[in-house]
Amino acid sequence: MSQMKTAIVYSHSAKKTALVANQIKAMASMKGIEDLNVDELSVEKLMDYDRLIIGVSTWFDGELPRNWDELVPAIEDLNFKNKKVAIFGNGNQVGYPENFGDAVGIMADLFESLGAEIIGKTSIEGYTFEASRALRGKFLAGLVLDFENQHQLNEERIKKWVNGL
Numbered sequence: 001m002s003q004m005k006t007a008i009v010y011s012h013s014a015k016k017t018a019l020v021a022n023q024i025k026a027m028a029s030m031k032g033i034e035d036l037n038v039d040e041l042s043v044e045k046l047m048d049y050d051r052l053i054i055g056v057s058t059w060f061d062g063e064l065p066r067n068w069d070e071l072v073p074a075i076e077d078l079n080f081k082n083k084k085v086a087i088f089g090n091g092n093q094v095g096y097p098e099n100f101g102d103a104v105g106i107m108a109d110l111f112e113s114l115g116a117e118i119i120g121k122t123s124i125e126g127y128t129f130e131a132s133r134a135l136r137g138k139f140l141a142g143l144v145l146d147f148e149n150q151h152q153l154n155e156e157r158i159k160k161w162v163n164g165l
Helices: 015-027 071-075 102-113 151-164
Strands: 006-010 034-037 051-057 084-090 117-119 143-145
Touching: 006 015, 015 051, 015 084, 015 151, 051 102, 084 102, 084 151, 102 117, 143 151
Parallel strands: 006 034, 006 051, 051 084, 084 117, 084 143
Antiparallel strands: none
């Protein structure tokens, strides 16, 4: 059986997301994680992987960053069955409590609708927010980090999340 191919996909121009992506790569036991820049990514390349780790920050009032504007419509008709997708992102639970980490939820909804298995859910314990599209019962659909209000918890949250993948 061949080794599963894993890619971490994020915008290399998004500084906080890139910082987290580098920490994930350093902590991950999965060797050979390929680093892909969403700004330069083709759909064909994306489909080469069995596991995707998607990094996305929430912009404005719960929107995806513009970096994803081209890729999202391009993958909406594809089949991600038999692919595992883990999603991490940034949010601000004090400044934007009504849509904390919404981009993680938007991406989870998208990939789930395309047949992917979403892995890497995290407990809402320790977070304080009003609403999030990433909310799945008592869990978030992925890892949501709050650099503005809980940066001191990021490293431990990343480590715990990576170990659970």
